Amino acid sequence: MPDKLVVAGNGMAGVACVEHILKCSPSFDITIFGDETHVNYNRIMLSMVLAGEKSAEEIMLNDIEWYRSNGIHAHLGVRVARIDCSARAVIDGEGRRTEYDKLILATGSSAFIPPIPGVDKQNVHVFRTLDDTRALLAKARKGLKAVVIGGGLLGLEAARGLQVRGCDVTVIHLMESLMERQLDSAGGEYLKRRIESLGIRVMLPRQTAAILGNGHVDGLRFANGEELEAELVVIAAGIKPNAALAREAGLKVNRGIIVNDYLETSDPNIFAVGECTEHRGQTFGLVAPLFDQARVLAATVTGNRGPVFSAPAPAAKLKIMGVDIFSAGSIDESEPGVEVIRYEDPSVGAYKKLLLKNNRLRGMILVGDIADEPVYMDWMRSGTDLAAMRRQLLCPPPPSDPGLEIAEMADSETICGCNGVRKGEIIEAIHKYGITTLGKLKERTKASTSCGSCAGLCERLLRAVAPDFQEETRTTLCSCFPFSYERLRDIVRGQQLKSVEEVLAVYGNRKGCEVCKPALSYMLDMLWCGNHDEDRSARFINDRVHANIQKDGTFSVVPRMRGGVTSPDELRRIADVADKYKIPMVKVTGSQRIDLLGVKKADLPGVWRDLGMNSGQAYTKGVRMVKTCVGTEFCRYGVQDSTNTGIELERRFENLFTPHKFKMGVVGCPRNCAEATVKDLGFVGQEGSWQVVVGGAAGKSVRKADLLITVETSEQALEAAELFFQYYRENGNYLERSYDFVERLGIEKIRKETVYAPAEEKRKLLDRLHRSKALSRDAWLERDRPANPTQFVQIEPMEKVLETQLV
Amino acid sequence: MNWTKITRVENIPPREGRPVRIGNLEIAIFNVNGRFLTIENSCPHRGGPLCDGIISGTAVVCPLHGRHFDLETGMPMRVSEPACLATFPTRVEDGIVLVDLTAGHRVMEDAAA
Structure with missing residues (x-):
């Protein structure tokens, strides 16, 4: 019979230790008790679950199958109530008795709740477990007044999570500056500014005297008498080791369960690991040392006693995206012989402080720019003599031997x-x-x-x-966001963000630029099928006034001419417009349309009205046109009705936006007169069938389109086109032409996810396309209903100005 | 100061600019989330209409070739661009934007040198 090992605690440290034990012999008969009903999950990432960046499933570390396949008896939702040391047994909350040969206490820690009157009111929470996180998620909503008590790592992460959920968040901290244990006051001030720039209010120093409310919380009162409204309160004032079980069993306990360098407690059969421990007077809240403990304890328990645990220098990093903070080592500058080197630049929010003694790095604080952290950590760990590098400390050179x-x-x-x-x-x-x-x-x-x-x-x-290391190209959208376009799309979808300003405020730098603003405008339109808060200021001028800006600030106007087919009546109106507005150039485009060039912005509404035609979208990243040949209508060789099919194709897609411009062609026979095989989407007519081709190009790049599918009827061809079109809209990166898109994904994958997709998936794609289409409209209707009163007009001053006064 | 009433604040939507022509002078007034700032409306690079640019913080991006200028100082955001724009004192009173058209100021008057 193998020895019986009981682990009280199913958290990261306990399970990490079990994982190491499983790799060693002898084997044990292992039983794990977990207070929480969940399998072991990554507690560090709860803030990401709160912020919606990860799902609860994504932070699971060991699934139930892991417990089963390793023969571990897992009692989830059952806590150990008592230890009978003399009989070597634990008694659980259900009164069951489980005997052990060795017992590991991995009971973790719980939130420290300061003795403030009113902490028991409803809507006062802590943020420690997955259930805590779920409870917060259930209450968080737009505009909810949330107050986080505690300006340390956890408090700030909770605040950010709630703010991302739309809550109106204030952080209250007892001390003069945030994260005062990891940062100095200047560093804390930089952090405060960054947190405030994210839209979180910070109040320092504030001592909470009472939590107010009748049953449920409605506010806080501070020691100075000031009051603050609050509908939700999160207490993140620190943690305390869960040591009661050990204390009652008679083990030596101070703040935590006292362990030696081998993680042994005062009872020879009982060991402890994780946040419940106290080692040489120190307790723990960060995960890295706990993994070291787990490894050491596994050796001790399996009879390989030898490795010892020594607590590393503390190092802390904030896991809030866009808030870069790093602190490590000793940051006490009052110690004799310590020299301080400091750099700060308020305009970019960067602060660096290095503490040296005898030319060796002892500690550091980095805020806003943590790029050099690995070099500094290396210096600190290795005790490098920095005498020769004193001039380069703040901008360290890359290591001469990076390996x-x-x-x-x-x-x-x-x-x-x-x-x-x-x-x-x-x-x-x-x-x-x-x-x-x-x-x-x-x-x-x-x-x-x-x-x-x-x-x-x-x-x-x-x-x-790696012998063939490949560097990945950086794919962040622009410097306003720390994410790629794809990642941002997932976030925006998950968070249900509906406006550019909202996305910028929550996930960007609050400013935005000419790169991300149009990209986000497209993303929101696509994700919400047109049902979003359109922001004209975030769009390029072409999309503000629905015409293409030219080098002299005038605009070009291309009316829609479906399939390149026009009429004498339309041509007459075009001629009249050209005369009336003195249009300097009228040109036939390469897309079988007519371009009126040199139109003044103020004339645009009049030009559109007099033309009486729809916008051809020649100015935007959207559906341009369908170029057609005359097919069976007139051509001696035509075998398919390319003209009418092309017109129908254009009708179905017009007024919609795409990641980049989208040009189409439909030809009635393989002679390909309208060049369908070098269009983003083309139909090539054959005797009795259509080839639907995608990803062609004849611009900066020249690429022959790939065959998506061959179908018999025009309706089938149109449906295949719709599937590809919507798939590109949803999965293309902004400014990615279809030919790059097809090459990036590969035509086989595209076929599988469009024309060969399960019926249900196809229906969903089409449904989203049709919803977008239903909300789309001809942009030139703004000739009569402008987006704002001065969309096209030049502002006239309200007062006369004498020109002689001007300089 | 020599303030001229230009237009009501609601005529310049948030984060957009609008051009105003007075004789030979063309200015662009921007609404930077409730703060109104005025510059001359012609990009020193190729004369692009800055009023039509996208705003990034307190900078405007010329719609023609993407040059960035700070609306507060008229200075180019990249050092490689030699020329700067004139800025005009601007204030809001009773919902009306006023500009001192006589006090146009370039930080680098002899910028080209």
């Missing part, structure tokens, strides 16, 4: 603190799976998939180890 840092790390060193992935495991995976990119590394090892702060280290490791 050295990796070579100096032991295989057992943790690379990814969030997921507990060690260097050795990563190297093993790189060789085993032939990993060459960071993306693949993340997929295989889970490293760098949580807070992402080790991405740089992972990349350097990959570069040093």
Whole structure:
């Protein structure tokens, strides 16, 4: 019979320790008790669940199958109530008795709740577990007045999560500055400014005297008598080790369960790991040292006693996207012999402070710019003598041997603190799976998939180890956002954000630029099928006035002429307009349409009215035209009715927007007179069938379109076109032409997800397209209903000005 | 100061600009989320209409070739661009935007040098 091992606690430290034990012999008969009803999840990422960046499922670390396949008896939702040390048994909350040979206490910590009158009121929460997070999510809503008590790491993360959910958030902190244990007052001030720029109010220093309300909370009163309205309160004032179980069992307990360097408690059969422990007077709240503890304890428990635990220098990083904070080592500058080197630039919000003693780096605070953190950490860990580098400390040169840092790390060193992935495991995976990119590394090892702060280290490791390392191209949309377009699209969809300003305020730098604003405008229109808050100021001038700006500030006007077919009546009106508005040039375009060039902005509504035609969208990233040949209507060789099919195609897509301009062609026979095979979408008529082709180009690039599908009827061709069109709208990156899109995804994948997709998926794609189409309209209708009174008109001053006064 | 009443605030939507011509002078007035700022309306690069540009913080991006200028100072946002724009004192009173058209000021008067 194997020895019985009981683990009280199903959190990250306890389960990490069990994972190590499973790798060693002898084997144990393992039972885990977990107070929470969930399997082991990544507690560090709860703030991301709160912010909607991850789902609860995505932060699961060990699924139920893991417990089953390792023969672990898991009692979830059952806590250990009592330990009978002399009989070596635990008694659980249901009164059951479980015997052990060895017992590991991994009971974690709980939120410290300060003794404030009123903490028991409804809508006063803590933020510690998945259930806490779910309770907050259930209450968070737009405009809810939320107050977070506590300006440390957890409090700020909770505040950001609630703010992303639309709550009106205030952070209250007892101290003069935020995160005062990790930052100095100047660093705290930089952090405060950054947090405030995200739209979170910060009140310092405030001591909460009472939580007010009749039953449920309606406000706070501070010690200075001031009051603040609050509908939701989150207390994030720190944690305290869960040591009561050990204390009642008679173990030696101070603030936490006292453990020695081998993680042994005062009882020879009982061990402890994680946030419930106290080691050499220190308790723990960050995850990295706890993974070290788990490893040491696994050795001790399995009879390989030897490795010892020594608490590393504390290092803290805030996991709020767009708020870069790093602090490590000793930041006490009052100590004799400590020199301080400081740099700050308020305009970019960057603050750096390095603390040196005897030319060696002892501690650092980085706010707003943490790019040099790996170099500094390396200096600090290795105790590098910096005498020769004193002039370059604030802008350290890249290491002369970039592989050295990796070579100096032991295989057992943790690379990814969030997921507990060690260097050795990563190297093993790189060789085993032939990993060459960071993306693949993340997929295989889970490293760098949580807070992402080790991405740089992972990349350097990959570069040093993988023979065919490939650098991934940076894909952030622009410097306003720390995300790629695709990631941002998921966030905007998940968060139900409906306006450009909202996206910028919550996830960007609140300013935006000429790159992201039009991209977001498109994204919102596409995601919400036109049912979003359109913001004209976020769009390029062409989309504000529905015409194409020319080099002299005038505009060009291209009316829609479906399939390139016009009429004497239309041509007469075009001629009259050209005369009436003295249009300098009338030109036939390459798209079988007519362009009126040199139109003044103020004349646009009149030109459109007199033309009596719809917008041809020649100015926008949207549906341009369908070029057609005369097909069976007139041509001796035509085998399909290309003209009418093209007109119908144009009708179905016109007025819609696309990631980039979208040009189409329909030809009635393979002679291809209207060049359908070099269009974003083309139909090529054959005897008895249509070929639907996609991703062609004859612009900056020339590319022959790929065959999507061959179908018999025009209606089938139109449906295939609709599927591809909507699929491109939804999955194309902004400014990605269809030919790049098709090459990026591959035509086979596109076929599988459009024309060969399950009927249900096809129906959904078509449904979203038709919803967008139903809300779209001819932009030139704004000739009579302008978006704002001065959309086209030049403003006349209200007073006369004497020109002689002007300089 | 020599203030001229130009237009009602609602005629310039948030984060957009509007051109105003007075004789040979053309200015662009911007509404930077409730703050009104005025510059000359011609990009020093190729004369682009800055009033039609997208706003990024307190900068405007010329719609023709993407040059950035700070609306507060008229200065180009990138050092490689040599020329700057004149700015005009602007204020709001009783919902009306007023500009001192006589006090146009260039930070770098001899910028081209």
